[in-house]
Amino acid sequence: MDLIEKIESKKANIGIIGLGYVGLPLAMEFCKAGFTVVGFDIDDKKVELLRQGKSYIKHIDDSRIADNGSRFSPTSDFSKLSAMDCIIICVPTPLNRNREPDMTYVFNTTKIIAKYLQKGQLIVLESTTYPGTTDEDMKKILEEKGSKAGEDFCLAFSPEREDPNRKDFSTSTIPKVVSGYTKKCLAATKALYDSIVIKTIPVSSIKVAEATKLLENIYRSVNIALVNELKMLFDRMGIDVWEVIEAAKTKPFGFQAFYPGPGLGGHCIPIDPFYLTWKAREYEFTTRFIELAGEINTQMPYYVVQKTADALNERGRTIKGAKILILGIAYKKNVDDMRESPSLKLLELYKEKGAVVDYNDPYIPEIPKLRHYNLDMKSIPLSNDTVTSYDAVVLSTDHSDYDYQWLYAHARLIIDTRNAMGVSLNDRKVVKA
Known part of the structure; x- marks a missing residue:
């Protein structure tokens, strides 16, 4: 069974790295759609609260965590990444004191993924960043051991569009821009998000998707x-x-x-x-x-x-x-x-x-x-x-x-x-x- 078939049959294992204001609601949507989701976070306190069925974000009720408990497994054990079919990165991209990008979270996360990277996996970055992050910087890290993007694994960018506590739109009802390193990568990414959002908007390249998110906020x-x-x-x-x-x-x-x-x-x-x-x-x-x-x-x-x-x-x-x-x-x-x-x-x-x-x-x-x-x-x-x-x-x-x-x-x-x-x-x- 190829990756798209796994996704469409809800048999793909979804791993989401970063369980904050973007990652946690995304995890809940995949669980709601029938997927098994593993949530990864370095904060053991957050992981323990989620295991107890408790939310630490005001607009996400405890009931949403508890209702998805059978499908959702929060962990700080990143070795479990090797068992994921799709890995979505939702980590911070802050600025340093000189107002320059601090890519520590994204690149350290990418290095961890590279350690456990398996053939056929889909890696998606959702964190807002500059054009070239995904198909240049991240790709270089992921390919260090010889794997090739577009051949051995799929690489993609799909910018988050969360607006905490908004009443008229939610994760599933906000159209989602999707992109991929190759046509095969784009097809897998589109299939993944088609399973949880009302509409996906494919674009011609990863850099276009990265620039789209920047334009929205600029x-x-x-x-x-x-x-x-x-x-x-x-x-x-x-x-x-x-x-x-x-x-x-x-x-x-x-x-x-x-x-x-x-x-x-x-x-x-x-x-x-x-x-x-x-x-x-x-x-x-x-x-x-x-x-x-x-x-x-x-x-x-x-x-x-x-x-x-x-x-x-x-x-x-x-x-x-x-x-x-x-x-x-x-x-x-x-x-x-x-x-x-x-x-x-x-x-x-x-x-x-x-x-x-x-x-x-x-x-x-x-x-x-x-x-x-x-x-x-x-x-x-x-x-x-x-x-x-x-x-x-x-x-x-x-x-x-x-x-x-x-x-x-x-x-x-x-x-x-x-x-x-x-x-x-x-x-x-x-x-x-």
Whole structure:
């Protein structure tokens, strides 16, 4: 039985490396479709929780893990890769402190796969990366022992399109771009994802698929930078940018609404554009548009802090020594994901200014040691007395759990970065930032 027949008959063993916000929901979809799935992760705590039928991601219920328990086997034993027919890589692709790609996770994972590589296996990368990662860098690692991509094993790239906690789309209903090193590789990859998603979109090469994912996120980054810049300009002009956007989006064509905020968050938009910027240097090309958008977006936390300082100053208070409460540490509303969250930068900047800072987030009870931050903080409970005691409350993430009318009634000053309060620019208690 060849690989495609195994996939179509649901007899293919699926291995997914990385059980985070991309890998875990993907594993659940394959289990739901009738496949046997082995989930690989280096974090033994995650593996143990999953073995107990428990989820560590808010929008994935424990019941989904438990319901698929007979088909899903989480493990940190990577020797089991040799028994997989299809191996999907869903590991992080962060930036280092110089804003250059950190490919450690992808390349180390590829080296482990190479150690256990078997004839006839399909290897798929889903992690967002620069064009050339899969069919140049990964291929070289996988072929070191003599196996040939397209002959002895199949190699492919299919970019993830997860949007945590989104209600109108899920892993199975989002069309999936698929590619392969050869036509045979593409056919196997298409068959694999056809088994779980509503529609697959085959493209002519792996590099096209890699570039597609980058374009999706660069498009968002650039447009968010545009409204962030307009927010700062319109603020000086006494114009409410949120009202402008609401009016503009009534046009039924030629306009898509993007919204400003305290900065970019999540694993995609703040990071992915710089993968192309870095790769472009190899071709002696400067991606000025992308870099300008990145410059504007990374400056937004500084803008929020300056607006806070100005607002406190108008009330006879300095930011040094002021008590500040940040609402929301997650990068977007109603999720427990704080990867690249601008709230983390806000915490750091306020502390550098000498403020006394606390935070509240209903989904993130404490901030562990992170890649670029070591804040060691716990979420404080909200009450009438606690909110009133702060000189300023900074609304960074507009979780639905927050009672904004209650907040308005008890806070002395609100720095609203999301227009969650819905008040006019003339409101004395709320500063839009």
